[in-house]
Amino acid sequence: MASLAVLSSDVASWMNRRDISEPFASWLRMTENDIAEALRARCMVARADQAIDAGLITLPTDWVEAESIRFKDCGHLLSLEDHWTGPLAGGPACHCAVHPSWAYRFVGTCVEFLPHPVIPTDPAWQPQIVEMAWFARPKPLRDPQDSNAVLEAHYQVYLFGCLRYVAKWERDDDTAAQADAEFKDALLAANRWKTEADYSGAPLRAVVRGF
Numbered sequence: 687m688a689s690l691a692v693l694s695s696d697v698a699s700w701m702n703r704r705d706i707s708e709p710f711a712s713w714l715r716m717t718e719n720d721i722a723e724a725l726r727a728r729c730m731v732a733r734a735d736q737a738i739d740a741g742l743i744t745l746p747t748d749w750v751e752a753e754s755i756r757f758k759d760c761g762h763l764l765s766l767e768d769h770w771t772g773p774l775a776g777g778p779a780c781h782c783a784v785h786p787s788w789a790y791r792f793v794g795t796c797v798e799f800l801p802h803p804v805i806p807t808d809p810a811w812q813p814q815i816v817e818m819a820w821f822a823r824p825k826p827l828r829d830p831q832d833s834n835a836v837l838e839a840h841y842q843v844y845l846f847g848c849l850r851y852v853a854k855w856e857r858d859d860d861t862a863a864q865a866d867a868e869f870k871d872a873l874l875a876a877n878r879w880k881t882e883a884d885y886s887g888a889p890l891r892a893v894v895r896g897f
Contacts, residue, residue, distance in 0.1 A: 688837045690714075691830035697848050701861075706852060713855075714827060717847035720869075721836060722750050722823045725843060727876040729835040732822040737813040738787050741802030745795055748822040755790055755797075758815040765789040770800050787814055842872040 694710055731753055736743065755764045767789040787799040803813065825834040837844050846869040853862035 688833055688841050689830065690827040690832045693827070693837065693841075693844055693848065694830075696845060697852060700845075700849055701852050701856065703852070703856075706855075709855065710848070710852075713848050713851035716851055717844060718824065718826060720847055721843060724873050725836065725840070725876055726751065726821050726880050727836060727840055728879050729839045730821045730824065731819055733817060733819045736816050736818050738799045738803050738816060739805065739813040741800075742793065742796040742798050745792075745797055746820065746822070750821045750823050752792070753819040753821055754817075755819070756817045758817050764799075764816065767791050767800060840872060840876045843869065843876060846872055 693714075694707065697710065698704055698706055730750070732746070732748070734746070735758060752766075756762060757764065765788060768791050770789065770791060787801060787803050789800040791798050791800065797818075799816075805811070824836040825832070827834065827837070846865050849865035850862055850869055853859075853865055
């Protein structure tokens with residue numbers, strides 16, 4: 687199983703160095719930040735049900751980027767409205783009686799559901815439930831036995847990500863350039879599923895008519 691211990695050992699072997707254990711932690715932190723910024727692998731997608739019981743709801747601490755927000759009951763997507771012009775408060779002005787809050791936008795570290803839900807005093811009231819899917823920052827690697835989904839599925843992203851910084855520390859420009867190219871190729875391969883999904887339409891359906 688891939689782990690921090692395996693990763694640090696592999697980096698030391700690639701660079702033929704056994705004296706990098708102390709600075710390795712800082713290279714790993716920078717690589718983890720690069721991964722959170724650039725990687726959108728399938729294994730990073732997290733899901734959770736969220737009750738719309740307030741206008742603004744704090745995002746999960748590992749939130750990196752939204753993947754989708756859907757109504758739990760029907761599966762339809764809520765609309766992303768960065769420039770909302772409708773009423774903030776829900777009520778008669780809302781155009782949807784089934785889903786009073788039908789849109790959302792991001793405000794700082796919160797998601798704002800629009801229009802804002804009206805919270806009645808009736809204790810039997812049940813809030814709308816949405817399924818939120820997001821790209822989650824991979825679990826940080828701290829202890830030798832630590833691992834995470836990205837390290838397991840896309841080990842080369844961590845390996846070449848760390849090697850870039852080691853090579854720069856050694857002032858080895860050739861190795862740094864090679865590691866950087868390998869890191870970008872690993873990111874591209876891991877992100878390919880999302881690129882294909884973004885640019886693929888519905889499957890082509892051919893209708894053959896008999897005569």
